[in-house]
Amino acid sequence: MNEKIVLRYEVDPNDFTRAGEASSNVKRRLKLLGVDPDIVRKVAISLYEGEINMVIHSYGGIIEVIISPEEIEMILTDKGPGIEDIELAMQAGYSTAPDNIRNLGFGAGMGLPNMKKYSDEFNIESTVGVGTTVKMKVFIPKE
């Protein structure tokens, strides 16, 4: 694996039948590339939480994943209501998920904290009424 691999996925809002597809796909690719399982796990967790947030909380968007020998970069851009208070949204346990979403098992308010915890670089920007962009990196240590 010497060149960069760029993967792009469209994420539809409220489409739970496909939710997790991008993350599963990326996980499979990384496994095939022989990336260390712990690194794959970090990517899978961070990306899945981001993907699901787009499905639940946004009006849809794009996930871009750039795989290089040094790192895996994930850029999640959505159109949507945005987040008014990012600091509050980042708190463990904070969730605005409605009841029908909670009934599916979401809404612990752990998604964003998980993304921050399991990625090595985490950055979120949001504009109310426009949308949210999350950028994450997971580094691949040189053995």
Add this chain to the structure above:
Amino acid sequence: MTVEELIKSEEFEVLNKGSNLNREIAVPYCCDLLSIAMSKMPQDAAWVTVMANINTLAVASLADAACVILAEGSRLDTAAALKAKEQGITVLYTNLPVFEAALKIYNRINV
């Protein structure tokens, strides 16, 4: 105990036999909140939950669960059952409560 051996024990009803039945089950794990399960579930866990939908399967596969046990009589709908087949995820059913289902697995691992 492997997934195959758990299936053969006939403690649970089998919805789908997955693709990797020789996997050794490390530990039972119980949680219904997906983003907690996603980050805390140990690898190769037998995941016992009442949350029976397509998102359960996504988390099971992303978190490398050995198999999923749906407790308290919860069942996948047809679309989700199909997804379990497609993705090769072992899914078992029981009417037992979560703790009792997990205990059965625990006792079988630790004999």
